[in-house]
Amino acid sequence: MRTSHKEQALLIQHARQAQRSAYASYSNFHVGAAVMTDEGEIFDGCNIENSSYSLTICAERTAVFKAVSAGKKKFRSIAITSDDQGFITPCGACRQVLSEFSPHMEIILTAASGKKKITTLDKLFPTPPDLKKLSRHSSKKNSKK
């Protein structure tokens, strides 16, 4: 199910609110995200950086992990906000994580100017790893035991 204009506006509002909590001491780049579950529930997140740089987590994954840890695994859409004048798109790691749960979800990109652009995860991440192959592999391994 796609999100209505009203739901998109609500998601953007939640992402902007979460952006205020961004911990971006190193990049000073504040990002917010908000996912909407299939049932219409919203979970938000911000980027959280670390002095050991590689431990940084993006806003998108924070939002998804909050939702998954609350038992929600099916998402309709995600909105992403930042202070950038252009549209920022999710990094490769976030695309992979989003795809694990909802490969066809809608992605609402925003610019600080207030503009928005709607796309889908299957456009941004068209060839995710074939999970069916993975499960075939693990059942082969288990049958040897």
Ligand code: THU
């Ligand atoms: N960042 C996000 O949170 N989401 C994105 O889509 C792009 C990048 C964060 C990670 C890091 O804290 C900062 O922005 C600079 O890359």
